[in-house]
Ligand SMILES: *[C@@H]1O[C@H](CO)[C@@H](O)[C@H](O)[C@H]1NC(C)=O
Ligand SMILES: *[C@@H]1O[C@H](CO)[C@@H](O)[C@H](O)[C@H]1NC(C)=O
């Protein structure tokens with residue numbers, strides 16, 4: 001009887017704590033707080049037998065109050081009671097580091113992915129996180145997985161104060177359409193973009209040269225996104241290679257890390273064939289006007305497939321003047337207030353730091369100049385959207401001159417061979433039937449290496465496994 005009384009007390013105490021946390025914290029925090037509470041009750045430390053790889057940096061995100069330590073990983077699906085055993089090293093503290101149990105959750109909310117092509121994949125992206133005290137100056141995180149450990153450096157993230165627009169580009173894999181990049185960067189710049197963060201895995205030499213050109217102008221940051229590392233040797237034969245069993249959704253990692261790296265007030269994530277434009281004026285002005293001082297945390301742009309005649313691959317950029325719009329339903333993309341987006345999905349914002357924030361449809365469109373859209377055979381329609389907010393002929397001439405400059409007057413002839421080879425390789429795999437994961441990295445490497453001498457990322461240790 002006495003025992004029951006004691007447990008009852010613990011239970012009531014826990015309920016109270018949950019209630020207190022719930023009434024203070026926005027929804028997003030609530031789940032994590034439960035996770036933290038569970039750590040008091042029960043839990044299982046993740047050890048070296050668990051397949052997981054870590055992004056090299058842990059982030060202290062001061063956009064949250066209190067600040068949150070956030071650790072990005074790619075791993076087998078987690079159980080609710082599994083946690084990382086971490087030592088937090090603070091500045092000005094010669095005593096022992098602070099030991100914490102840090103719980104994680106999948107970026108996609110459910111694991112394995114409910115999306116059919118991704119569901120056979122073993123690895124999915126997760127965020128482990130825990131609240132810190134405001135005055136603590138974290139310097140280093142060491143994660144203990146049984147006898148093995150991983151050390152992460154620490155980056156600090158604050159509210160974004162520089163006026164401007166930063167564009168994040170998902171990891172570039174086997175990319176060959178350098179013309180897209182010229183149109184992309186020039187159009188986004190004209191719409192107000194001040195910086196591009198591009199995660200790079202592999203591309204043709206022409207594509208690399210184009211990226212280098214813009215990097216040297218100081219507007220593009222090229223960030224390493226190497227192939228994922230092998231697992232530690234004692235578990236390597238128990239699981240598929242990470243690189244072979246992570247769906248494109250491993251991109252969620254890059255998106256969410258990129259949001260933290262943004263320093264401007266507004267951000268967006270768009271592929272090299274996507275430009276978001278308002279019906280009137282410049283995107284940066286439009287988005288600032290719609291979001292500043294409001295509870296609109298993101299603006300979604302409806303997806304419109306466009307084709308350009310003549311094609312930018314076989315001619316100059318004159319087709320950009322009058323894009324043709326195709327009726328073809330695809331999900332939207334969005335621009336966001338970079339101070340408030342907590343977790344991003346590819347097509348919609350997932351959660352905001354301040355739960356009163358919401359996503360709204362924009363008066364504008366996403367111009368999606370998808371390769372071979374003409375082959376889809378759908379009907380065309382009229383839309384008022386254009387790539388540039390001002391005189392197109394100046395920009396078309398500028399893109400022409402820029403291409404000449406990049407290639408010293410010898411603009412290479414375009415070949416669709418590389419694009420076609422990748423598509424053919426991907427189509428050969430029928431994920432569910434084969435119980436194979438349709439991954440971007442490893443699966444097509446051998447096929448791709450047969451047709452080109454690719455520029456690969458130099459594989460700095462960006463993703464870490466326990467040693
Ligand atoms: C590692 O964790 C697994 C599952 O969580 C457990 O079954 C195993 O006993 C643990 N190994 C060691 C050495 O603690
Ligand atoms: C120093 O570390 C101890 C735990 O080992 C912790 O209780 C204390 O708050 C830390 N002090 C500072 C200034 O971070």
Ligand SMILES: *[C@@H]1O[C@H](CO)[C@@H](O)[C@H](O)[C@H]1NC(C)=O
Nearest residue numbers: 265288291292293337339340
């Ligand atoms: C972004 O959100 C912050 C915090 O709510 C707000 O102060 C700021 O005005 C917003 N900025 C823009 C550009 O929407």
Ligand SMILES: *[C@@H]1O[C@H](CO)[C@@H](O)[C@H](O)[C@H]1NC(C)=O
Nearest residue numbers: 310314315316317318397400
């Ligand atoms: C661009 O290409 C089109 C069609 O191929 C051609 O009519 C036009 O003269 C070209 N413009 C320039 C500036 O080369």
Ligand SMILES: *[C@@H]1O[C@H](CO)[C@@H](O)[C@H](O)[C@H]1NC(C)=O
Nearest residue numbers: 373374375376377378379380
């Ligand atoms: C496209 O569709 C139209 C009618 O829907 C059809 O007549 C035509 O043959 C199709 N073209 C191709 C290339 O499939």
